[in-house]
Amino acid sequence: GEDVEQSLFLSVREGDSSVINCTYTDSSSTYLYWYKQEPGAGLQLLTYIFSNMDMKQDQRLTVLLNKKDKHLSLRIADTQTGDSAIYFCAEIYNQGGKLIFGQGTELSVKP
Amino acid sequence: DGGITQSPKYLFRKEGQNVTLSCEQNLNHDAMYWYRQDPGQGLRLIYYSQIVNDFQKGDIAEGYSVSREKKESFPLTVTSAQKNPTAFYLCASRSRGQTRVQNTEAFFGQGTRLTVV
Numbered sequence: 001g002e003d004v005e006q007s008l009f010l011s012v013r014e015g016d017s018s019v020i021n022c023t024y025t026d027s028s029s030t031y032l033y034w035y036k037q038e039p040g041a042g043l044q045l046l047t048y049i050f051s052n053m054d055m056k057q058d059q060r061l062t063v064l065l066n067k068k069d070k071h072l073s074l075r076i077a078d079t080q081t082g083d084s085a086i087y088f089c090a091e092i093y094n095q096g097g098k099l100i101f102g103q104g105t106e107l108s109v110k111p
Numbered sequence: 112d113g114g115i116t117q118s119p120k121y122l123f124r125k126e127g128q129n130v131t132l133s134c135e136q137n138l139n140h141d142a143m144y145w146y147r148q149d150p151g152q153g154l155r156l157i158y159y160s161q162i163v164n165d166f167q168k169g170d171i172a173e174g175y176s177v178s179r180e181k182k183e184s185f186p187l188t189v190t191s192a193q194k195n196p197t198a199f200y201l202c203a204s205r206s207r208g209q210t211r212v213q214n215t216e217a218f219f220g221q222g223t224r225l226t227v228v
Binding site for chain 1: 142144146151152153154156159161167169201203205207215216217218219220221222224
């Protein structure tokens, strides 16, 4: 069945890079997404990657996709205290339009 | 301004009562979704709808019901059969896209926090 897995917590120092990892099960997924959630709020899209790409860079964000291992990662360069939030990876099953999220990784940035 | 609106932001329900959460979007999106969020469990899919008058069960549909009579609206009813309804509920919508390669991100509402008292 469909499943998306993430580690629950990550703690880094301000200025360091953060790497958040995600594994998924459905090789037919077309798009994979990274969302950010501030406390008590909805989710905001950070970036996405199409399944025929290996890497996508968007300012401080770098997404790496390893289709063979079904592994997705999000790297945040020069992490700031304002980056503290929960980060979700998600995949869309285009056959049926089902959008599945991981458990979320809580990123804590210490000054 | 286009967007997706959930109401109310906070909702209190007595045990044994049904309660309906509202989700409205003016983005002309075909697909809409309801998720439940509990600490440490991420977002779990309750129901989703790809088109008006059609919807599918997600992973945790028991104790919930939905309707999709209009494109703009996808209300969620939490019934008395849901044994542990206290949670944060999120609604999302997205365009289905014209082609397989057209990306269509999901937009989220700000959520409704339901508490059983």
